[in-house]
Amino acid sequence: MPLPSIVASEPRPILALAPMATLGHAGFRTLVHEFGGCDLLFSEMISAEAFLGGTSFESWYVETAPDPARLVFQLIGKQADRIVEAARQIGRLDCAGIDINFGCSAPHIRKAGGGIAWTADPDRAYDLVARLREAVPAERTVSVKLRLGEGEEPDETLSLAHRLAAGGADFLTIHPRRMKEGYARPARWAMIERFARELPIPVLGNGDVRTIADYHAAVSTGVAGVMIGRSAVSRPWIFRDIRAGSHEEVDRAAVAERFHQLLERYQPPEFHHTRARRFHGYFLADMPFGARPAAQVHAMAGYPEIVTHVRSVLGGASGSRTPSQPAPSGMEG
Numbered sequence: 001m002p003l004p005s006i007v008a009s010e011p012r013p014i015l016a017l018a019p020m021a022t023l024g025h026a027g028f029r030t031l032v033h034e035f036g037g038c039d040l041l042f043s044e045m046i047s048a049e050a051f052l053g054g055t056s057f058e059s060w061y062v063e064t065a066p067d068p069a070r071l072v073f074q075l076i077g078k079q080a081d082r083i084v085e086a087a088r089q090i091g092r093l094d095c096a097g098i099d100i101n102f103g104c105s106a107p108h109i110r111k112a113g114g115g116i117a118w119t120a121d122p123d124r125a126y127d128l129v130a131r132l133r134e135a136v137p138a139e140r141t142v143s144v145k146l147r148l149g150e151g152e153e154p155d156e157t158l159s160l161a162h163r164l165a166a167g168g169a170d171f172l173t174i175h176p177r178r179m180k181e182g183y184a185r186p187a188r189w190a191m192i193e194r195f196a197r198e199l200p201i202p203v204l205g206n207g208d209v210r211t212i213a214d215y216h217a218a219v220s221t222g223v224a225g226v227m228i229g230r231s232a233v234s235r236p237w238i239f240r241d242i243r244a245g246s247h248e249e250v251d252r253a254a255v256a257e258r259f260h261q262l263l264e265r266y267q268p269p270e271f272h273h274t275r276a277r278r279f280h281g282y283f284l285a286d287m288p289f290g291a292r293p294a295a296q297v298h299a300m301a302g303y304p305e306i307v308t309h310v311r312s313v314l315g316g317a318s319g320s321r322t323p324s325q326p327a328p329s330g331m332e333g
C-alpha cells in the first residue's frame with residue numbers, strides 16, 4: 001500500500017498537514033479540516049517512551065478527531081523496542097498510518113538518540129522500519145519523515161531512503177534542510193526531485209510552501225504530495241485556497257474564536273496556555289501589523305489573558321476580515 005488508501009487513488013498530488021509539536025492536536029486539525037481540502041493530517045509527534053510510560057496526558061495525544069481515515073500518528077523515540085510497541089498499540093487505533101520522526105534535530109532529542117539520530121545508522125534505521133511494518137496492521141501505512149544529510153548532493157540521504165523503502169516504508173516525507181539549519185535558509189526543493197524520481201515509493205515534499213504558486217512549484221518536482229506546516233497555522237484555510245486556486249475573504253476573529261473552542265474541547269486545561277501561545281505566534285503574526293500583537297502573546301501569563309488579547313486585537317476591528325492570502329511581510333519564518 002503506497003499512501004493511505006483514502007488518498008492512494010487521488011489523481012492529483014495530495015496535500016498534507018505537517019506534524020507539529022504543540023500545534024497538531026485534534027483541535028487544530030479539526031479547524032483545518034473544517035475549511036476542507038486537506039488529504040492527510042499528521043498528528044504532533046508522540047514520544048513512544050512517554051506514551052508507554054502512561055502519563056495522564058497520553059489519551060489527549062491519541063485522540064483521532066476529526067477524520068481518522070486521514071490521520072497519520074507520528075512517533076518519536078530513542079529505543080527501537082519502545083517505538084515498535086507504541087506503534088503496535090497506536091496502530092490499532094482508528095487511523096490511516098504511523099509515521100516515524102527521523103527529522104527532529106532539537107539537541108535534547110538528537111543527543112538522546114531520537115529523531116535525526118536514527119539516520120546516522122542506516123542498518124538500525126532499516127531494522128526499525130522493518131519491525132514497524134510487521135507490528136502495524138497491513139492496512140495502515142508505515143512512513144518516515146526525514147531531513148537532508150550534510151553533503152552537497154543528497155546521495156547519502158537517498159541511499160538511506162532506498163533502505164527505508166526496502167525495509168517496508170510505504171512512503172516518505174522529505175524536508176530538504178540539514179540538521180543544523182533553522183528556517184532562515186530556504187528549503188532546497190531542487191533536491192527533492194531526485195527523491196521523487198528515484199525512489200520506488202511515493203515521496204511527499206515539505207518546506208516553505210506558503211502560496212498557491214509555491215504549491216505549483218513544489219508539485220513540478222514530481223512529488224506525490226506536498227506537506228505544509230507553519231503556513232497552515234498562519235492560515236488554516238490554505239489547503240482550500242490551493243485546491244480552489246484562489247483566495248476568499250476570511251474573518252480572522254471568527255477563526256480565532258473557533259480555534260479557542262476546539263482547543264478547549266480537545267486539549268486538557270493544562271495545555272491551553274502553551275498551545276494558544278504557539279498558535280497565535282503564527283496566526284496573529286501573519287496579519288498586516290500582526291507581529292507586535294503576536295509578540296505580546298508570548299509574554300502573557302495565562303490562557304484567559306491570551307483570549308482577551310486576541311479578541312481585542314481582532315474583534316470588531318475592520319482589519320479582521322482580511323483576504324486569505326499571505327500578508328506581504330511580517331510572516332514568521
Ligand SMILES: Cc1cc2nc3c(=O)[nH]c(=O)nc-3n(C[C@H](O)[C@H](O)[C@H](O)COP(=O)(O)O)c2cc1C
Nearest residue numbers: 018019020021044045101145175207208228229230
Ligand atoms: C512548532 C513546530 C513544531 C514542529 N514539530 C514537528 C514534529 O512534531 N514532527 C516533525 O516531524 N516535524 C515537526 N516540525 C517540522 C514541520 O513538520 C515541518 O517539517 C517544517 O515546519 C517545515 O515545513 P513548513 O515550512 O511548511 O513549516 C515542527 C515545526 C514547527 C514550526
